[in-house]
Amino acid sequence: MASNSAADIVDSLGGPSNIESLTHCATRLRFQLRDGTAVDKDRVEAVDGVMGAVPQAGDRFQVVIGGGVQTVYNEILALPAMASVDQPSDADIKAAQRARGPRGKTAWLDTLFEFLSDSFRPILGALLGASLFITFMALAATLGWIPAWNQPGVVLEPSWQFINLMWQCVFIFLPLMVAYNAANKIGADPWVGFAIMAVVMLPGFTALAEEATATQLVFLGSEITTVPVFGIPLTIFDYSSQVFPPLLMAAVLGPLWKGLKRIIPENLHLIFVPFLAMLIMIPLTAFLLGPIGVYIGAALANALSAINTFSPFIFAIVIPLAYPFMVPLGLHWPINAIMLLNIQTLGYDFIQGPMGAWNFACFGATAGVLLLAWREKDKQMTQTATGALAAGLLGGISEPSLYGIHLRFKRIYPRMLVGCLTGGLIIGAGSWMLGLENGITTGAFVFTSLLTIPAFEPIGLYAIAVLSAFVVAMLLIVIGGYKDKPAKDAAGEAAVAAATAGSGVVGAHAGTAESVSDVAGASALAGTATAVAEPGTGAEPVAEGESTEVGALIQLASPLDGTAVALSEVPDPVFAGGVMGPGVAIEPTGDTVYAPGAGTVVAAQPTGHAFGLQLDSGIELLIHVGIDTVNLKGEGFDVKVANGDRIEVGTPLVTFDRAVIEKAGYPLVTPVIVLNADAFATVDPVALGPVEHGDPLLDVQQKG
Incomplete structure (x- = not known):
């Protein structure tokens, strides 16, 4: 990606001044923006090298960038326009996020996942490179060039021993790499974290087991060696x-480091903070934290091993x-750690084989999307799918497919899961027929890609399973498509759901995971619509039963506190x-939805996510709180009204818990739709931007 593409990304996000912070993971740039509504998503996805947004x-x-994300990240930070942007620290970013409200209730969970991810992400390249060396060794053994290199007692020729060292350098010293990254993530000096972990990896440390005072004992069913040090085992x-x-x-070093910096004078930090941290943490790690970590890993590995031993078929x-x-x-990430532990303790891993069925089903779905995009001459999706498929088949990396394609189109996941099931069934049934007690295994940690197939045993069963998972997922996508249901189909379904007696109906939201009956309900209208002018229109109120003045302007109030955005910004095609x-959408900052006008509730869903209102002005209004929030089945929603209730401007309709919705991953953006717009001349937003409930939101002009 050229630097001008980096500039295009920044510009399409609203410019440098709209960017609060920027980080990245293995495949994605992560932006924290000041105003999310300023983003031109289509323009972002059209930038050369962008696989998705x-x-x-x-x-x-x-x-979503793919494997070149680090380069793009550096190019963006190198842009002259970014030099004027104040980039806050990680701590500042998190503090700002938690100050925004209920999301802070689950911040510890977000922090845990970030801690795990960022402890491994920087070394993915080294792990991938090492896995290919391992695959080469496995292929050499399969072809008979060398003996089974990973079996106990096997001695290789010096040339092959040297090749073996090329991957061992990564996995043997993996604890030091993880310690560096984890300490850096937690806010401590990463080299101090590295040094603390290095103590227990020194040859002199393991040599203590040979001392005459060393004793053997059984602890939690395992034989361990202890040696007294200052009288402590x-x-x-x-x-x-x-x-x-x-x-x-x-995890322990981070709080200790910050505590030492608070109590030690700043001019003494350089000397005494690292010294005291090492003085406390080296014994603590050697005597307590290290063994606990070993036992935690062993317990998790044993639990998975027990499930696999009980039924490799179910496990697969x-x-x-x-x-x-x-x-x-x-x-x-924790499962990846268990794979490494299995290889160290058992000499093989039994998780990566079944995991390959998922990976290849994922890549197969991407291949299906690529074929359809190529056939439809969709250049943008062809580019995205090509990059994602290459990253998957050659590198075993699924994130470009997931974030660039699969999570954007709801029709993909069910078809991909069929591919996963197919591969798992073949592995399970094949293991049973071949009498494989542990199923498909591998002697090394590898990324499941085309290049690493030789690392698995038996290779034939594994190859058949992953190929089947790939083909099934691909064919299901090609046959069934991947795009959301076309708008005309959704409109047709809504019309069917609206076919009830009367002159108007609160329509249905279709085309997403929500059912057609989400917000369906009849309005009891008869004859000419009656109305009263809404507050703030400047028009004279019309008495009940009289016709609304021809050409009168009706102004609807905002039902929410938040930011009004165009409907085109809603992440739902319908x-x-x-x-x-027509209508407008609101990115809420509050947690309560109020009635925007006087009228009657004709559809109050018990789930609280949608309301159909028949206003006295003749407007049939749909307020839909969030997208796909029907899936929460009412969790986090406190409904205040029922069908048939009379409402006035400002009557509370529902209160929602932002934390519940955000934790579930659903957008909070709330569309406000005029369902019977054909009865009016125009429906236009008053203005986009910050709005409070009760402020003017929509101008609805009567036909003249």
Whole structure:
């Protein structure tokens, strides 16, 4: 990506002044914006090298780049226009986010996932490179060039020993890399974290097990070696490839580091903060945190091993079906750590085989999208899918597919899950027929891609399983499509749902995960519409039963505190395309929806996510709180009205819990739609921007 593309990304996000902060993960740029409504999403996705864009709650925005994200990140920061942007620290960013309201209730969970992700993300390149060396060794053994290189007692020739060292350098010293990243993430000196973990990895540390005073004992069913140090038993472990001990060490080091900086004078920080941190943390890690980390990893590994031993068939199905939901949440990082632990303790891992079924189903779905995009001559999606498929098949990285494509189109996931199930069934059934006690295994940690297939045993069963997962997911996408239901189909369904007696109906929201009956309900209108002018219109009120003055302007009030945005900004094709009717949307800052005019409630959903109102002015109004929030089944919503209730301007309709909706990952943007717009001359937003409930929101002009 050229630097002008980096500038295009910044400009399409509203310019440098709209960017509060910028970070990145393995494949995505993560922006915290000052005003999320200033983003031109279509323009972002049209930038050369961008694979997709993902708007998020709280003015957050992600741009999917793929493997070159670090380069793009650096190019953006190098732009002269970005030099004038005040980039706050990570602590400032988090403090600002938590000050915004209820989201802070689950901040610890966000922090945990960020901690795990950022402890591993910087070393993904090294892990990927090492996995390809391992694959080469596995292929050499399969072809008979060398003996089974990963079996105990096997001695390789010096040339092959040297190649073996090329991947061992990463995995043996993995605890040091994780310690550096984790300490850096937690706000401590990363080199101090590195040094603390390095103590328990020194040859001299493991040599203590050979001392005459060392004793063997059984603890939690495992034999361990201890040696008295200052009269305290020190447990000796081989910490190579361990990841839980450095994570636990860093989690304790962070608060200690900050505490020492508070109590030690600033001019003495350089000397005494690192010294005292090491003085406390080295013994604490060696005697307590290190062993606890080993036991935590062993317990999790044993739990998964027990499930696999009980039924490899069930295990082979559950893993590929669980991963599509674990990866977007970051829950796969602890599982990756267990894979490494399995290899160290058992000599093999049994999780990566079934995981391959998920990965290849994911890549197959991307291939299906690529074929359709190529056939439809959709250049942007062709570019996105090509990059995502290359990253998957060659690197085993699923994030470009997930964030660039799959999470943007709701029709993909069900089809992809069928591919996952197919691969899992083949692995489970094949393992049972072949009598494989542990299912498909691998002797090394690898990224499941085309290049690493030789690392799995038996290779034939694994290849058939992942190929089947790939083909099934791809064919289902090609046959069924991946785009959301066309607007004309959604409109047709809404019309069917609205076919009730009377002259007007509160329509249905279709085309998303919400059912057609979401907000359907009849309005009891008869004859000429009667109305009273809404407050603030400047028009004279019309008495009940009299006809509204021809050409009169009706002004609807805002039902929410927040920011009014165009309907086109709503992440739902039915609302954004105006299928349900014209109107406006509100990004709420408050937590209560109020009636925007006097009238009657004709559809108050028990889930609290949608309301159909028949106003005295003749306007049929739909207020839809968030997108796909029907899936919460009423959780987080406190409905204040019922069908048939009389309402006035400012009557509370529902109070919602922002934290519940945001935790579930649903957008809070709230469309306000005039359903019977054909009865009026025009429906226009008064203005876009900050608005409080009761402020003018929509101008509705009677036909003249």
